Amino acid sequence: RDARYYERQRAALEAGLLWGAYHYGDATNPIGQADHFVNAVASARPPIRPADPEKRQGVLLVLDFEKNGHYPGGTMSVAQAVAFVERIKERTGKYPGLYCSEYRLRQMLYGPGATSAHRQTLANCWLWIANYHAEPRNTAPWRTWRMWQYCGDGKCNLRPRSLFPKSVANIRKxxxxxxxxxxxxLQAFWRENAWYPSG
Known part of the structure; x- marks a missing residue:
């Protein structure tokens, strides 16, 4: 858990930015992970609450479904990802986004142990896909991506990513x-897909 989550959230919202939170999945209990994620986000309520419902600030939730060698639990399986997103839906009324690299997405969703039922459930999530070489094309079972991470190292020299911003406020890498x-x-997407913790 990010010890500075609330501080970062407050600064972003006060600057007029949209806010989202992601959970880096691992191979431990997916229901416990989802509950921890929702509880952590809910405990840091947005500090600015306008009366106009159109200006409410929700939190876009995301499951980071990458290979995980950082934690003892290891990498989350497709079945665990399904359990995680279903629990998020149960707790919040919204499916989270699913973040993954294009290669990994193919490998996990069409590899051993993955079923059409798994793919169908995960397709309820919106897709945030990473590909640092070219615009993602292989996004099945999704028709297309919603967000594309096109650069991660500040070296955005290949087309088409060279056409997009390489730095923001002198932050390059x-x-x-x-x-x-x-x-x-974007604003409509955020309103529709964000979770609005009560309180």
Whole structure:
């Protein structure tokens, strides 16, 4: 858990930015992970609560479904990812986004142990996909990606990613993402998919 989560959230919202939170999945109990994630996000309620429902600030939730060699639990399986996203839906009323590299997505969703039922459930999530070489094309079972992480090292020289921003406020070595759509579409997407913790 990020000890500075609330501080970062407050600064982002006060700057007029949209806010999201992600959970880096591992192979331990997926229900326990989902509950921990929801509880952590709920405990840091947005500090600015406008009366206008259109201006409420929700939190976009995401499952980071990458290979995990950082924690003792290891890598989350497809079945565990399904249990995690179903628990998030049960607790919040919203499916989270699913973040994964294009290669890993193919490997996990069409590899041993993955079923069409798993793919169907995960397709309820919106897709945030990483590919640092080219625009992602192989996104099945999704028709397309919603967010694309096109750069992670500040070296965005290959097309088409060389056309997108390489630095923000002099920060160069940071991940870069693009949303599929214009600003109005982004705002509507966030309102529709964000979770609004009560309180």
């Amino acid at each position: 940071a991940e870069r993402n693009i949303f599929r759509g214009d600003n109005a579409t």
